[in-house]
Amino acid sequence: MKKKRLNWLVLAASFYVFVKPVFAAEIRSDGNPAITISQSAPGPVSKARVRQLQDLRWGMFICWSFSTFSGKEWTPGVTNIDLFAAKDCDTDQWARAAQQAGMGYILFLTKHHDGFCLWDTKTTARKVTKAPLGRDVLAELKKSCDKYGIKLALYFSEGEWAWPDKPGGGRFPNQGGYNPKMKKAQLQELLTQYGPIEYIWFDHAVGDGGLSHAETVKWVKSFHPDCFVGFNHGEAAGDIRLGEMGRPGPVNRKTGIGADSGGVNYSGYQVAEFTYPVLPKHKGGAMWFYSLPEHDHLCLPAEIIYADYLGAVKYGNIFSLDVGPDYSGKLRAIDVETLSRVGDMIRIHAPAPAHPESGSAK
Secondary structure, eight states: OHHHHHHHHHHHHHHHHHHSOEEEEEEOTTSOEEEEEESOOOOOOOHHHHHHHHTTOEEEEEOOSHHHHHSSSOOOOOOOGGGSOOOOOOHHHHHHHHHHTTOOEEEEEEEOTTOOBSSOOSSOSOBGGGSTTOSOHHHHHHHHHHHHTOEEEEEEESOOTTSOOOTTSSOOGGGOOOOHHHHHHHHHHHHHHSOOOSEEEEEOTTOOTTSOHHHHHHHHHHHOTTOEEEESSSSOOSSEEEEETOOOOOTTOTTOSSSSOOOTTOOOOOEEEEEEESSOOOSSSOSSSOOOGGGTTOOOOHHHHHHHHHHHHHHTOEEEEEOOOOTTSOOOHHHHHHHHHHHHHHHHHOOOOOOOOTTOOO
């Protein structure tokens, strides 16, 4: 009996080692310890998982950070996080508006290039819980999403302006700095404390932070194998192709559907996403974030948004419409009204998802 029990324990231990990622300490060239994962490259997501994502159809992209209050698209050089002056936030309003619009998910900006974190991270004091609001916005949003039956996806800037130079001299591409250890730690928090996460929208605008896209995908998948991973440009990797300022189109279109070229020699994409702001072009203020009060009457027509929704359904894309909360943490009245109109159109007219096969020509 004891021998049989010992054999079972050995078998169980072997199985645990086989299926669990093995973490190992590593000393980098800069002398700092890091954590790496000793495991094979992650495999592709299942066809069933691809269809789950496609069935979400479209969602709300929430951009809310320093740039909301600076009136500029990018806001570098911030030393006092009190610039984020919001004293209230209504994540229930966001999720309720998404539900009324027939959206399947909310894509939330967790951190822009300025490094200000919209969750209660342990990696830095540059976070919303240290700002006047003093609340974990991501945690509140997760509860609101669950309440209204909305899935959650995350936007994450790979690099930060304030991160140090690359070891050995020089800067990383586009002045994004080098801190792979913090990048990993922040992603681990997001994936283990706020999940499940449908996909992560990585912004490569200021570089990869010192962790390649292939390494980033491997790290994400080690915690959450079913989480899709995409990058708006840079090294082609992951399984969701992002279309910044894009339009509907088949996943195998090598020229992409937005700012990303699509990676002409890359064939790993399973789903294509596209996104653009609800604000039409205007002078002054921002596009992706809440602009200025004088622009509160500006909004794309519901008919244009609905047409792109139909395109997303046709090609099996997911469509993320950017809608930025204002200074009080609420969506503009015109945005809520427009989304409601699109939702009515969807309920009355929209077809079922097409579920095109990945790689099929359209």
